[in-house]
Amino acid sequence: MLQIPGGRDEALSKQSISIMALIGVPIIEHGDDVADAILKALETSNIQPLDGDLVIIAHTIVSKSEGRVVHGDEVSVSGRARKIAEQNGFDPVQVELALRESKEVIRSEGALITETKIGLVCNFSGVDRSNAPEDSYILLPEDPDWSARNILRKLIDATSVKLGIVIADTQGRPWRKGSVNLAIGSAGINAFKHNRGKQDLYGRTLKRSTVCQVDELAASAEPLMGQADEGVPVVIIRGYEYEDGSESSRGIPRPKSEDLFR
Amino acid sequence: MLQIPGGRDEALSKQSISIMALIGVPIIEHGDDVADAILKALETSNIQPLDGDLVIIAHTIVSKSEGRVVHGDEVSVSGRARKIAEQNGFDPVQVELALRESKEVIRSEGALITETKIGLVCNFSGVDRSNAPEDSYILLPEDPDWSARNILRKLIDATSVKLGIVIADTQGRPWRKGSVNLAIGSAGINAFKHNRGKQDLYGRTLKRSTVCQVDELAASAEPLMGQADEGVPVVIIRGYEYEDGSESSRGIPRPKSEDLFR
Numbered sequence: 001m002l003q004i005p006g007g008r009d010e011a012l013s014k015q016s017i018s019i020m021a022l023i024g025v026p027i028i029e030h031g032d033d034v035a036d037a038i039l040k041a042l043e044t045s046n047i048q049p050l051d052g053d054l055v056i057i058a059h060t061i062v063s064k065s066e067g068r069v070v071h072g073d074e075v076s077v078s079g080r081a082r083k084i085a086e087q088n089g090f091d092p093v094q095v096e097l098a099l100r101e102s103k104e105v106i107r108s109e110g111a112l113i114t115e116t117k118i119g120l121v122c123n124f125s126g127v128d129r130s131n132a133p134e135d136s137y138i139l140l141p142e143d144p145d146w147s148a149r150n151i152l153r154k155l156i157d158a159t160s161v162k163l164g165i166v167i168a169d170t171q172g173r174p175w176r177k178g179s180v181n182l183a184i185g186s187a188g189i190n191a192f193k194h195n196r197g198k199q200d201l202y203g204r205t206l207k208r209s210t211v212c213q214v215d216e217l218a219a220s221a222e223p224l225m226g227q228a229d230e231g232v233p234v235v236i237i238r239g240y241e242y243e244d245g246s247e248s249s250r251g252i253p254r255p256k257s258e259d260l261f262r
Numbered sequence: 263m264l265q266i267p268g269g270r271d272e273a274l275s276k277q278s279i280s281i282m283a284l285i286g287v288p289i290i291e292h293g294d295d296v297a298d299a300i301l302k303a304l305e306t307s308n309i310q311p312l313d314g315d316l317v318i319i320a321h322t323i324v325s326k327s328e329g330r331v332v333h334g335d336e337v338s339v340s341g342r343a344r345k346i347a348e349q350n351g352f353d354p355v356q357v358e359l360a361l362r363e364s365k366e367v368i369r370s371e372g373a374l375i376t377e378t379k380i381g382l383v384c385n386f387s388g389v390d391r392s393n394a395p396e397d398s399y400i401l402l403p404e405d406p407d408w409s410a411r412n413i414l415r416k417l418i419d420a421t422s423v424k425l426g427i428v429i430a431d432t433q434g435r436p437w438r439k440g441s442v443n444l445a446i447g448s449a450g451i452n453a454f455k456h457n458r459g460k461q462d463l464y465g466r467t468l469k470r471s472t473v474c475q476v477d478e479l480a481a482s483a484e485p486l487m488g489q490a491d492e493g494v495p496v497v498i499i500r501g502y503e504y505e506d507g508s509e510s511s512r513g514i515p516r517p518k519s520e521d522l523f524r
Contacts, residue, residue: 016283175515176514178472192440219481220478223479
């Protein structure tokens with residue numbers, strides 16, 4: 001058994017967080033059960049889940065298990081997609097799928113930035129060839145919060161411990177170079193941490209401070225997941241204290257009307 | 263001595279990362295040496311720095327040590343600042359300082375979003391009252407990469423181990439609700455991790471994938487720092503493998519001309 005500090009029962013609680021790669025999750029195919037794969041990997045890794053553990057899952061395995069993988073041959077490319085692809089040197093099939101997954105195209109010159117049907121603003125609607133089977137494309141899960149709740153329910157049924165789930169994707173950002181891992185779905189943990197009413201160092205009440213904790217947790221997991229062939233689609237975070245709540249990851253993207261940065 | 267897995271000498275290396283709050287860093291005042299404060303806190307916490315440890319530092323203590331704290335009484339508010347403050351119900355002094363710290367105002371209705379002199383796009387140029395002394399305002403460090411290099415040199419001189427530094431601030435983001443901790447300065451670690459040439463799960467070479475690792479590390483540290491009175495301005499990350507390089511945090515903000523999202 002790994003001796004990892006930061007469990008709730010230890011004195012170190014609140015002073016240390018452990019991030020552990022879950023080794024041994026197999027390549028997931030359409031119809032495979034992600035929760036089952038995680039449970040088996042926990043067992044072979046000899047990691048006993050503890051109350052409060054967070055399970056951070058790369059969206060690719062969720063998409064694959066849900067059949068959100070499309071072979072290029074199945075896709076007929078529209079005129080609009082072909083034009084955007086030609087103008088930018090993009091893969092026409094990837095453009096076509098990105099358009100199908102989008103509800104609005106934000107930019108199509110130099111980059112294809114869209115707003116997806118669930119409101120994520122990202123490159124190519126999150127449609128990606130990396131870690132996809134030959135000539136195939138991985139789409140984002142249709143409803144990642146639903147996927148997270150579904151996996152969570154199975155994990156809790158099997159382990160009887162309180163867990164939280166974050167489904168993560170690595171995406172580019174406006175205004176800052178480089179991608180970071182962020183949350184596209186979650187369950188068992190509130191998406192935000194609200195510091196309303198807390199006091200600062202000098203005893204003044206903070207007016208309001210809202211941290212997107214699931215994005216920070218997704219970012220924390222990326223170093224162990226990696227983007228290439230590391231094959232670590234699941235990471236366990238232990239020792240992070242959080243509350244559950246009704247705010248899901250679906251609520252993270254700002255509606256256009258409220259986005260003061262646009 | 264804490265038994266933390268993830269050190270370079272352990273079998274667990276690459277499979278586990280530990281994030282530790284550094285307890286016992288005192289309140290920093292103008293002229294105090296941040297490196298000295300960290301060294302003393304490491305000693306009283308009985309944490310022996312190891313090669314590869316990363317030291318994540320809340321910018322507030324760096325700003326305070328560098329005298330980047332302004333008392334409201336010292337600030338004469340311009341007509342422009344007064345107008346923006348009145349239109350939005352903002353604190354006129356905070357607006358004045360934000361304008362002085364900016365090179366461009368991106369938006370001044372509903373929010374004051376500026377580009378700072380070093381190119382960060384953020385609310386109020388990062389000028390903040392939280393955790394500032396009575397009636398005072400904390401500005402961002404003038405050159406956070408310089409601050410990071412300065413602290414790093416002193417820490418390496420004293421400990422003789424290879425370390426990396428990230429100076430962090432919690433900021434809002436375009437398109438996504440809630441703040442996250444991100445890197446405004448760094449030293450001893452390359453700002454980006456480049457996956458160029460690596461292979462994906464199916465053996466295909468990834469065209470190009472650049473992750474902003476210092477932003478992810480800053481995000482990882484926030485849960486232990488907190489935003490309120492936790493008083494944990496320094497967090498140690500152990501077990502994360504990284505390379506140093508010439509890319510500093512100054513290069514993270516996208517120049518306006520390259521920002522495909524704007």
